[in-house]
Amino acid sequence: MNTKLSLxxxxxxxxxxxxxxxxxxxxxxxxxxxxxxxxRDAPRGDVWLNSVEVNGNIFSNxxxxxxxxxxxxxxxxxxxxGAASSDRGRLVTVGTSQEDPTNADIVTSLGNNNLNSxxxxxDRGSFAINVWFDRRVDxxxxxxxxxxxxxxxxxxxxxxxxxGNTFTIARNDWDDAGFRINTLEIGNNVQQxxxxxxxxxxxxxxxxxxSIGGIRVSAAWSESGGPGDDALRAFYNGxxxxxxxxxxxxxxxxxxLGAIGAGFVASNLRKxxxxx
Numbered sequence: 001m002n003t004k005l006s007l008x009x010x011x012x013x014x015x016x017x018x019x020x021x022x023x024x025x026x027x028x029x030x031x032x033x034x035x036x037x038x039x040r041d042a043p044r045g046d047v048w049l050n051s052v053e054v055n056g057n058i059f060s061n062x063x064x065x066x067x068x069x070x071x072x073x074x075x076x077x078x079x080x081x082g083a084a085s086s087d088r089g090r091l092v093t094v095g096t097s098q099e100d101p102t103n104a105d106i107v108t109s110l111g112n113n114n115l116n117s118x119x120x121x122x123d124r125g126s127f128a129i130n131v132w133f134d135r136r137v138d139x140x141x142x143x144x145x146x147x148x149x150x151x152x153x154x155x156x157x158x159x160x161x162x163x164g165n166t167f168t169i170a171r172n173d174w175d176d177a178g179f180r181i182n183t184l185e186i187g188n189n190v191q192q193x194x195x196x197x198x199x200x201x202x203x204x205x206x207x208x209x210x211s212i213g214g215i216r217v218s219a220a221w222s223e224s225g226g227p228g229d230d231a232l233r234a235f236y237n238g239x240x241x242x243x244x245x246x247x248x249x250x251x252x253x254x255x256x257l258g259a260i261g262a263g264f265v266a267s268n269l270r271k272x273x274x275x276x
């Protein structure tokens with residue numbers, strides 16, 4: 001299947017035409033990546049995202065973060081204080097390392113396909129960061145270094161107003177993404193990376209909403225209550241994350257995929273009739 005076809009349309013076809021469940025739930029995907037370096041240096045260098053695979057179909061039409069607004073971030077006063085910081089592998093060529101990041105630093109960390117250029121979260125930190133993509137998106141791909149922290153996402157409009165509902169990926173929900181990284185924040189440790197996909201349905205958006213421009217990523221924070229208490233902070237455990245979006249294709253491309261989908265449905269009906 002064409003790698004630039006809409007992932008949401010494809011997933012919708014699977015749900016409707018092939019009899020899969022259509023309820024809101026985060027989805028699994030495989031990460032097709034490439035280490036720029038070899039041997040012991042591999043997890044310390046660039047880890048390039050080439051594509052993702054969902055149910056045997058490959059997608060590579062990504063949208064990357066090009067604007068950010070830090071809504072809240074625990075103050076950094078030295079040591080392990082603060083919450084979200086820009087982090088990178090020691091030998092990467094793309095990314096930055098900033099303990100007290102600016103909006104521009106967040107974009108530098110997330111606005112690329114280097115999976116070793118991330119946002120690091122302190123274990124008991126609280127933060128909320130609005131990010132917008134360079135194109136509208138219909139699904140999200142998230143990665144978390146360590147596979148041991150929760151993270152919450154919510155759709156937002158162009159002004160940062162909340163849309164739909166929050167959706168939390170719990171610390172035990174991550175799938176093994178198949179690669180490891182070492183970043184400046186964790187010294188010489190090398191950690192496995194987890195992955196999880198989030199759909200518009202997960203975000204509580206009406207089916208008529210076909211795409212969004214941005215999301216809020218947070219940990220131990222709520223719009224009504226602000227920074228969370230110690231118990232909530234312990235629940236999240238400081239996510240170390242990366243996010244990219246599945247870019248929405250041109251309308252004509254979606255129409256073409258609709259025709260393909262009609263063929264899938266028709267074929268499925270014929271198979272059922274032949275078995276009857």
